[in-house]
Amino acid sequence: MLDERKTAILRAVVQEYITTAAPVGSTHIANAPGVKVSSATVRNEMAVLEQEGYLAQPHTSAGRIPTDRGYRFFVDHLAAPGPLDSQASQQVGAFFDSAHGRLEELLHQTTNLLAQVTHHASVVVGPRSxxxxxxxxxxxxxxxxxxxxxxxxxxxxxxxxxxxxxxxxxxxxxxxxxxxxxxxxxxxxxxxxxxxxxxxxxxxxxxxxxxxxxxxxxxxDEPVYVGGAASMAHAFDAVDTVRAVLNTLEQQFVLVSLVRDVLNRGLSVAIGAEHGVAQLVACSVIVKPVYVDGEQVGTVGVLGPTRMDYPQALATVEVVSERLGRRLSDGGSN
Amino acid sequence: MLDERKTAILRAVVQEYITTAAPVGSTHIANAPGVKVSSATVRNEMAVLEQEGYLAQPHTSAGRIPTDRGYRFFVDHLAAPGPLDSQASQQVGAFFDSAHGRLEELLHQTTNLLAQVTHHASVVVGPRSxxxxxxxxxxxxxxxxxxxxxxxxxxxxxxxxxxxxxxxxxxxxxxxxxxxxxxxxxxxxxxxxxxxxxxxxxxxxxxxxxxxxxxxxxxxDEPVYVGGAASMAHAFDAVDTVRAVLNTLEQQFVLVSLVRDVLNRGLSVAIGAEHGVAQLVACSVIVKPVYVDGEQVGTVGVLGPTRMDYPQALATVEVVSERLGRRLSDGGSN
DNA sequence: CTTGGCACTCCAGGCTACCGAGTGCTAGCC
DNA sequence: GGCTAGCACTCGGTAGCCTGGAGTGCCAAG
CATH class of the missing domain: 3.30.390.10 (Enolase-like, N-terminal domain)
Incomplete structure (x- = not known):
């Protein structure tokens, strides 16, 4: 377990990296709120964090990048799901207020909603009948x-x-x-x-x-809906990665088992290699079952680069899953 | 109208460019089968072809690239649909021999078939009921x-x-x-x-x-199925283009009207700007209606970069549309 | 234990030079 | 008159070189 200072540093690295996508150096961290020590100390701590596998260096004399393990620690201990920002929550609200029609249509639309709000690809698995x-x-x-x-x-x-x-x-x-x-x-x-x-x-x-x-x-078989695949074109600059991810997104079978697998292991977030789909090592998945009357009828999730805004994404998935469940248990009479 | 020599040169340029994706110079063309003149003559002819809008030059002292108009001439006069290569035709045959199940499922699968055979994105529009x-x-x-x-x-x-x-x-x-x-x-x-x-x-x-x-x-509303979107990641090296195209592929509404529009104009190929969807200027679309008992029940098509293998793609779409129609008129009893 | 200082590393970006592919033009040839 | 060989020129891409900057690790002093 990490002491408080290391924790603060790790948090700062992850947050900075999520927004800038560039390796982050000790000086930035030293200036970050919540870290009250000098850059030299930060360097020492970062060296330790690297040894313990939370951070990595693309090359000597570059800044640090979080590893999968670093992200894992972040989401487990540091990423309070936090409230959804008001614009997003409004978007979700508007969607469910005006949603109507068949279940399949609704799920499909939900996929677009998630993609729009999170700017990541989204996956919705429908109920197995x-x-x-x-x-x-x-x-x-x-x-x-x-x-x-x-x-x-x-x-x-x-x-x-x-x-x-x-x-x-x-x-x-x-x-x-x-x-x-x-x-x-x-x-x-x-x-x-x-x-x-x-x-x-x-x-x-x-x-x-x-x-x-x-x-x-x-x-x-469970119906699968995918939305926002286009966002993957932003997410990575390596064309190969984009291609691999897009390809995988088209293989519904893989998606279903990925989602099921993650849920079975009791997780709601699978980071990088954790989910075991080789082509998606650069991605994290956030999933959440949808319940109607206490029974699981489906799953919603988003899939983005490991470097994603977890608190925001977690909150979105949470809210959408909850609202969708509520919407479905009304029997559509909303 | 172009004389025979210009025609031969244009054909050679298009064919070369389709396979190499690099601007093609006069020397290559002079060596091409069907062109019996020196590179100097080819240069003169290419200058004319450029003036008349069939070819373009990315920059002075680079080779020539076909324009939309050049491709148009190519498909109208030079691209005999030609027989499907045997491997592809076997793939199509195998698919339809083993296909079964619901119409929606079949259309969806067809989308994958087309994507696999042509290595482009494919679109299938189902019957309006x-x-x-x-x-x-x-x-x-x-x-x-x-x-x-x-x-x-x-x-x-x-x-x-x-x-x-x-x-x-x-x-x-x-x-x-x-x-x-x-x-x-x-x-x-x-x-x-x-x-x-x-x-x-x-x-x-x-x-x-x-x-x-x-x-x-x-x-x-007409059901739309899209397959092989991932191939777009190959097709262009500009990330922006990939993104724009992928985004458009997710807008089913746009796709349907695109397909309908092309058919209404009596075309089976729309090249670059011809189809009028701004985000897809870099793409060509090949569509073919599917008939059952003389009535149109849907449309199959592929969507790829303007620089695509038209004869091959035309042949594939042709065969698939025909086999799909046949398959559907059997009432599924193969 | 922390921190300021220092030497070192390494990438990114700018600059130059160069090579090669390609063009347009012209003079000569059939 | 049309074709072609030859030539001068253009221009993008690549390789090499350099430099600036961001970052690290280590050490010695507080």
Whole structure:
């Protein structure tokens, strides 16, 4: 653990570096508020902080830069989430006051909101529908052996999937299947759909089963929304880094597991290498689950360079997650 | 109109520049196949081509670069779409052979396919559902005054929208409304929904109307999918350009009107300033409508630097649009 | 333990010189 | 008359050199 003076110095380095993006030297720190010693002393302390892995030097005779570990200490001990600055909070407020429409649309918009407010890329993972209760099901033929199965879930989302029917079926019989599904499926969840009573008609039962299987599959994956990817073009000057990050942002699968992984480890911030996605070592991720009635329905987060304004970003994510949860539990009747 | 020799020189310049990205000088051109004159003659001809606006010089004593006009001539007269190279065509084939699932999913994947094959960003605009015929409708209450209305359309898409009910309604009555909708709406289109027979019950009719209105609204916008945005990081070395382009790619509205606009003008290629989106002056767009049974259901396109391999990109877009149309008219039954 | 002082390091930026690629022009050739 | 070889000239990019400044580490004194 760091003594008070080292702490103050580390804080000053991080804050300075976050705003200037240039290695910071002992003289700047000595002048910083909260540090009452000379630059020589600061130098000594910084040497120690470097040895202990909190700071790094790009080259001899350059200033210091925080390491991942330095940022970690900063967010754990020094970055009181602090109140959101008033402009940002107003922006968030205005957004949620005027938001409306479908869940998917809302999540997508949220992504833009986060990107605008934080100036970083943002990620929103929608609810996995597996555990939501089915309210209504419908199977509609599309000619030939294809059909669409649609389910409305208790959380307001709609799952739909195209089904390849095992056998061709007349409109009329499909309607019967639809009715059968509608009669028996509602009330159960898609990850463990209630067993449908067999009718004795093999084709009929097979179609039912196919429909249910499709729905379950479709409900298993979580929708991901990404916003503000363009901000990454600012964030780094190395083109390679930009490219790697943008590429990764397009791989929804990676994003979902990244977010899930971070949450599983009980973190709300993953800094640099901590999150384990090699292409994103230059980035930090801040995530926060969204709760509705005590149940997690999704996650919001931002992704920016490790050198990001953590207090501000933490506060934004916090507020957005909270407001989004509130918005969703109103059932949209806001 | 250009004489044969100028044509050959212009072609050579464009081709060379497309592959090297560096201004090309008279000596290179003189050695190019199809040009049988000395570099001095080439220089004279290039001076003329520059005067006429087909070529430009970054600075005195540098090689020449094609202008937008030069590219335009190239694609209009010199770029036989040519056959897709075999690896690409195999990739496309494999994709469509194994593609399955919902329309939205398919379009989204198509976006990735195009990006991979062309190494450029790609845009796919989905069908506007306004003119599709309703197959089935359903209204499901979500508690309070909110409900979800879902419609399955003849083209296999599913439209769903959240509705704010004008009055609160019991489950049972909502079911009645749902049944009413299902009884009368199918068969008409969402842009001109059939008038529902009035029941005399004002609340009932109001809820019906609200549901239909929501659906119509939701059907009016065209889904847009973008892929391969990361490739833009390669395409330009000016960070500002990358940023501007990425930003624009996130504005779906701009994309849709860009695509529509280009098609309306009867073009399939818009080069640089031609498309009128200021932020994309450094880009060219290649678009192609997708037809199913003679009707346009969407558009596929790629967006890359003006300096792109037009023959290859044209061929790819052509093939993908054609295969996608074919795929969709099978009704998904491959 | 702190601090002022000092010698040392190293990067960034400005300057010059130079090389090479490319041009435009002109005189001669077919 | 058109083509081409030759030549003088232009100009951007790179390499080398230098210098100024910011920063460090260390030491000796308070």
């Amino acid at each position: 597996e555990t939501a209760v089915v309210r209504s099901v419908q199977l509609v033929g599309l000619g030939g052996r294809s059909a669409t199965v649609v389910a409305v879930l208790s959380n307001g989302t709609v799952e739909n999937e195209q089904v390849e029917l095992p056998v061709e079926m007349s409109e009329v019989r499909l309607s019967a299947v639809s009715a059968h599904l509608q009669a028996h499926l509602p009330g159960s969840t898609l990850d463990a759909p209630r067993d449908l009573p067999a009718t004795g008609d093999r084709d009929f039962d097979a179609v039912c089963a196919a429909a249910v299987r499709s729905l379950a599959k479709s409900a298993a | 306004e003119t599709a015929v309703v197959r089935s409708v359903q209204l499901v209450g979500l508690g309070g005054r909110s409900a979800t209305v879902v419609a399955v359309l003849s083209n296999g898409t599913v439209e769903n929208e959240q509705v704010e009910l004008p009055v609160e309604m019991s489950e049972v009555r909502l079911s009645a409304v749902s049944a009413h909708l299902q009884a009368h709406l199918p068969g008409s289109t969402l842009d001109a929904p059939r008038d529902l027979p009035a029941t005399g019950d004002r609340d009932f009719d109001a809820v019906c109307a609200a549901a239909v209105r929501s659906l119509a609204k939701s059907a009016a």
